[in-house]
Amino acid sequence: MPSAELGSVKSAMRVLDLFEYLRRWNAGQTHARIAAQLGIPKSSLTQLLKTLVCRGYLEYDPVSKGYFLGPAVVALGQRSAETRDLVSIAEDVLADTAHATRETCALNLLKGDVSEVVATASGSHRLHYTMRKGDTAPLYATSGGKALLAHLPEEMRRDYLARVSFEKITPRTIDSVPALEAELAEIARTGIAFVVEEFMPGIVGMARPILGRSGFPLAAVNIALPIARYDAALKRRCLNALEDAVLMLRERAGLG
Template identity: 50%
Template sequence: MFPYVNTGCEIMEENASEVVKSADRTLDLIELLASWGREMSHTEIAESLSIPKSSLTKLLRNLTVREYVRFVPETKGYRLGDAILKLAQQSNQLRSLVECAQPVLDEITAQTLESCALNQLRGDKTEVVATITSPQILVSHLRLGDLAPLYAVSGGKCILAFMPDSMRQEYLSNVKLEKFTPRTITSKKALAAELEEVRRTGAATSFEEYTAGIVGVGVPILSAAGFPLGSLNVAIPTVRYGPSVYSKAVAILQSSAERIRRQFSSS
């Protein structure tokens, strides 16, 4: 064993590590606010990013002063500020999640022969932001801009299951479970149990719960902090669905989600 000698390099490395950690937190916070679709409270941000509340207060203060984040008094929440929006408009090099996903969606449909979509959170719903239609005669059309309740579709369940606990509980407390088909979930207890299973397996299904005759299979696209940036799903007519189809779809979707996550994180 050599005796420990503080050469000063360790201090520089530690300080560098702290600087990098602070930068990561800033970027994680900006990505989180960009993905959420509404203002987020101090507590929600802290829980989502696992940041101590005292550290988050300092970070938000700095970003608010420089207008990268804006505090909204009416909701007592935070959202992206004008400075970050101006940067986004000025830079044509920023790649969106949609741009990262589009070629991957082509491959998903080529491998599954089913319609697929990229979904993102819009308030308390999920929105189709990119889609590819199956080449088969019997298909489900996932139309660009379609909105659906989180609890009724596979892509929405993925997003809901991986929300921070406080957000998910808020959603479950406030949502009214409208019945779209005879199979739509109308019990909050049953929904909560299913979301736990989605968290365990990393995949969600919707058995004719929103559209009769269609089974949805979805997986989340998670940030480094574990927040759902969006989800991928395939829509399969029930006449073509079965256990082997499910297993194949989940494997393809999870591999695709990881590819998109890596590309988006490195862009």
């Protein structure tokens, strides 16, 4: 293994050792004590601690001169727990949504630059759209993906928009950053994302995000249906069912 790679591995191990050490004692630890207990040279430890404090993974108390686990570590663990809770309870809620609308619905999670279906319930019409666990799609092309993208922290959204490469999946797939930005602003304002034949010809989709306690989009609930059946009355019924689903999922997951 090249020396640079070995150095990166050593740095990663030091960060993990430090987090586990502070978690184990659940109390502030001084620079000198950390260096002695973990065997990290003081010069290397100084820069490591400064970086982690700057990023919010550690907090420093100037009175006791102790370092503690910071809010960024707590946020990582909280978000993971919140997401697991949502997935574990989603199927019953989706079944109720499918029953109320007779249309197919799903719970979608952010997975890099795509959204992934992690739970689904099929519609009861003979003609219905099928979504399966594990299905993925570009964030810009589906209602669930757009609902997630519109509610990402600004830094993450800017990073995505700076590097996104559009594929013209259908003739109606959005294909420019300015057009996507305008649509995301409207989704952020209303809390509802729509697509019409952007990912699949003949299919309409709509979605609402599920936000965690920090405001991060943990998931999105979407409904997908054939455009031949889509009218104002069905649109209202689906939007009401989505709102009910989000409220129920938040309540059952303890998100308030």
